Amino acid sequence: MPDSRRPVWWAALGGLLALALGTASVVAQSAQETAREIERYREAVADSSPGELWEARGEDLWKMPRGPRNVSLERCDLGQGPGVVAGALARLPRWFADADRVMDLETRLLHCMVTLQGLDPAVLRRQPFGNGEQRSDFEALSAWIAAQSRGMTLAPPLDHPAERAAWRLGRELFFVRGGTHDFACTTCHAQSGRRIRLQELPNLSRPEEARRVLGTWPAYRVSQGEMRTLQWRMNDCFRQQRFPDLVFGSEVSVALVSYLLHNASGAALAAPGVRR
Amino acid sequence: MADPMRIRARIEGDQCVVRVLIGHEMETGQRRDATGRLVPAWFIQRVTATTGGRVVFSASWGPAVSKNPVIQFSYAGAKVGDRIQVTWVDTRGDRRTDEAVVSA
Amino acid sequence: MRRLLARALSALQRTSARALCLVLGSVALSLVLAACVVGPPQTMPREPGDAQRVRAALSASFVARGQAGLDRLEQDLAQRLCSEAEAAGKPLSDDRVQAIERENQALIRWPAAGTPLLGDWRSGERIAQSGVGRQWSDAPDVPAGGNCYACHQLSPDEFSYGTLGPSLLRYAVLRAQMPRTELERYTYGRIYNPQAWLACSNMPRFGSHGILTQDQIRDLVALLLAPDSPINR
Numbered sequence: 001m002p003d004s005r006r007p008v009w010w011a012a013l014g015g016l017l018a019l020a021l022g023t024a025s026v027v028a029q030s031a032q033e034t035a036r037e038i039e040r041y042r043e044a045v046a047d048s049s050p051g052e053l054w055e056a057r058g059e060d061l062w063k064m065p066r067g068p069r070n071v072s073l074e075r076c077d078l079g080q081g082p083g084v085v086a087g088a089l090a091r092l093p094r095w096f097a098d099a100d101r102v103m104d105l106e107t108r109l110l111h112c113m114v115t116l117q118g119l120d121p122a123v124l125r126r127q128p129f130g131n132g133e134q135r136s137d138f139e140a141l142s143a144w145i146a147a148q149s150r151g152m153t154l155a156p157p158l159d160h161p162a163e164r165a166a167w168r169l170g171r172e173l174f175f176v177r178g179g180t181h182d183f184a185c186t187t188c189h190a191q192s193g194r195r196i197r198l199q200e201l202p203n204l205s206r207p208e209e210a211r212r213v214l215g216t217w218p219a220y221r222v223s224q225g226e227m228r229t230l231q232w233r234m235n236d237c238f239r240q241q242r243f244p245d246l247v248f249g250s251e252v253s254v255a256l257v258s259y260l261l262h263n264a265s266g267a268a269l270a271a272p273g274v275r276r
Numbered sequence: 277m278a279d280p281m282r283i284r285a286r287i288e289g290d291q292c293v294v295r296v297l298i299g300h301e302m303e304t305g306q307r308r309d310a311t312g313r314l315v316p317a318w319f320i321q322r323v324t325a326t327t328g329g330r331v332v333f334s335a336s337w338g339p340a341v342s343k344n345p346v347i348q349f350s351y352a353g354a355k356v357g358d359r360i361q362v363t364w365v366d367t368r369g370d371r372r373t374d375e376a377v378v379s380a
Numbered sequence: 381m382r383r384l385l386a387r388a389l390s391a392l393q394r395t396s397a398r399a400l401c402l403v404l405g406s407v408a409l410s411l412v413l414a415a416c417v418v419g420p421p422q423t424m425p426r427e428p429g430d431a432q433r434v435r436a437a438l439s440a441s442f443v444a445r446g447q448a449g450l451d452r453l454e455q456d457l458a459q460r461l462c463s464e465a466e467a468a469g470k471p472l473s474d475d476r477v478q479a480i481e482r483e484n485q486a487l488i489r490w491p492a493a494g495t496p497l498l499g500d501w502r503s504g505e506r507i508a509q510s511g512v513g514r515q516w517s518d519a520p521d522v523p524a525g526g527n528c529y530a531c532h533q534l535s536p537d538e539f540s541y542g543t544l545g546p547s548l549l550r551y552a553v554l555r556a557q558m559p560r561t562e563l564e565r566y567t568y569g570r571i572y573n574p575q576a577w578l579a580c581s582n583m584p585r586f587g588s589h590g591i592l593t594q595d596q597i598r599d600l601v602a603l604l605l606a607p608d609s610p611i612n613r
Contacts (some may be wrong), residue, residue, distance in 0.1 A: 050344035053279050053299040132301055165433075168424060172434045175467040177459040179452045180514045180591055181584040186466060188544065196530045196542040225301075225343035242514045244448040250441035310517070 058144025170259025216273025
């Protein structure tokens, strides 16, 4: 992971300001300054976010015939009927009868690539997240599909028993401590108003905080120069928790995404967003 | 093969405002990969915009410009329907040109 | 909602009855929609099978990678009891708190007799700054850091500190009334294994879980206690 890719310029700016003034009271001020600078950056790129590059590629990937069967994804059913993309993100994760399991957006895309296009799931799972020139089709497709739900209200269904079971499993998993450091999701995301270094942490069990965050995923991460999906977010949180590698589209990943997106139910969708 | 640029050109008052989003890694040559090896420099050195054979914007870039850069400039004397071409050339000698039509 | 009603009332004054029905219809619809988005099913009760499903789901959803093996999913007593209590939203019983703290007290390893508990605070500062270590993406042979600044304020020169843990600014100054030997042992043990004092602490058990060596922990003790450490200046 090229975490050290490039210093984030506004953090550096905030750092210089605080060092120049150098008192404790300035720290809170500089944290605000940092938040303001991030907001300024968001506004500056609002109608030309680098995320558009992923959206454009995602649209091509959706419509391009690919795989051994040489068909496009235009017959893929994201829950609103084959080929319906508008509003799909607002109603995911959901239970799919054809797979008899709950799927989030990326898991469903994987399913469609395998069942419609005949692509090899083992190969697809090897490149779920982009890294510079090695790009991920999931990130591009997710970006484009998310953009087709912009402005809609997040309302994933909870009618099917499997959907309720996934939410309940996600809630249990949220509390599981493990690894060398005893970390659980709750270590960082069960209190309001706390930070890691200068990074503010949302309390994800509180609906108002979950809504503020989850409506913008997938999101363009400026510090990485990559489009990131919730599957990436789950995987990278567990990496930092010192857990083993979370399998893309696994039961745990989908259950946690279900838990978080239901907690954020009612959020105005504004994805792909722009994040630190 | 590099991604197409996203170019928007719009008349605002007596100016044409152009916004260009370029997909490029913009490697500084100072970053190390996971194994500790330096990733070689690879960045856009020159960006040029022309309309009707006239250069309306040009820039020489170094490694300080971010990955996937966004640029904005404006110029006078444009009218709706004009075509504007933007070209970049990077340190590998790769280049790409894309075109947009000026809108109201 | 009040604005919608006002709109409906003004509509009443100037439109036909049919249009009014449409307006009232949309008020009703927005009421229904508002009811639909009240939020997550926070009140959905836990069911007996839920906790059991966690173990099966975990082992089906992770693969070993780099230095992070599947053994990291196996919970010890503290991890199991703390997760369970937090999921249930109930505090641990006194018995269990004592069981966890007793077990973790027994896991503390002290430096050989005669070795000072204070190491080098400058090295401690570097350990406190470093977040490297124990992730599957980390080289296993590179010494881990303590990443103390992620959660704690320590040196006043470092403004980029987290707030998940308490501020440790002026740590020794504020504890000047404590006998020095006792304070040194407490500080060493508290980093080596926080759960020996506080069951279900959010802080990693740096010594017991092999994240930091005894010498690294001694350097951190110096960072917290040395009179010339920036924390106490």
